[in-house]
Amino acid sequence: MLDALSLDQMRMFLTVAEAGSFRAAALKLGRVQSAVSHAIAKLEDTLGVALFDRRGHRPVLTPEGKALLVHVRDVLLRVDAMRARARGLSGGVELELGLTVDVLFPPRLVGAALAEASETCPSVAIRLSAEALGGPITALLEKRSQLSIIVGESFRDPRIAMEALTSIDMIAVVAASHPLARASGPLDAAALADHLQIVQFDRSPLTGERDIGVISPRTCRVGGQDIKQAMILAGLGWGRLPGWLAAEDLAKGRLVRVGTGALGRRAQLPMEAYLCHRLDEPLGPAACSFAAALARLCAGPQDRPEPESGVRARP
Known part of the structure; x- marks a missing residue:
């Protein structure tokens, strides 16, 4: 039967x-x-x-x-x-490659991989966008992109295939002029909660009522990592930035690590980055070429200063 x-x-x-x-x-x-x-x-x-x-x-x-x-x-x-x-x-070569990248992922790696894919498939147009939190997964579910790069473990979906690429270090930082930069002794979560936290908001519906990584009841919610970095540098509050974005400001003393062990050792936590696609959608030659180039770039040796680079290749 x-x-x-x-x-x-x-x-x-x-x-x-x-x-x-x-x-x-x-x-x-x-x-x-x-x-x-x-x-x-x-x-x-x-x-x-x-x-x-x-x-x-x-x-x-x-x-x-x-x-x-x-x-x-x-x-x-x-x-x-x-x-x-x-x-x-x-199938043949796709007309367009749609790619959505998590704002926490270093764009220079994306650009280098796209350049290689363009040499292999020069006729393919590229549509590239950067979104936060649940945005990259939503772009796949809504079929706005063939590929997405996500950072973190919060938005897994059984319809999405995920392949680990590299680790992104998220560092809790504050402007050198901020009171937290002058605090003596290790700070606990309660001490951090006394100060405004700069956080990224999610334009997708996936986070719902959840606050991801929010400690302080006082927040400034921003729409991108560039504006988040600018607000932290201005001394408005503290927040976490990807290491590749914070490295230069840390090296030049404009930013300092928040003196806490509540957010990882040296105020630093690794988050895994993944390349994702829908299980029910085929990847064309351009998408496959990009995926292979990106995986190789993430796995190979990279010229990054240590320890402030914030991007570590997957072993």
């Missing part, structure tokens, strides 16, 4: 579960509601279990439905990945 299962039925089941009703699923799939209801009923008959409790205003997943939904989602992800692989094997 299970041989009678179809991918179409499974997609309808997944869509109803995610949309919350047969009507909403039908609109999303471009089908009539009766066709969706019939397909789910046939699937339930084939499986021998009820997937939804229909007694209320909206269908609710039964315990059996919740258990099987995990398997259905996994099957569909694998099928989509296989189709993407097949399209990639048969």
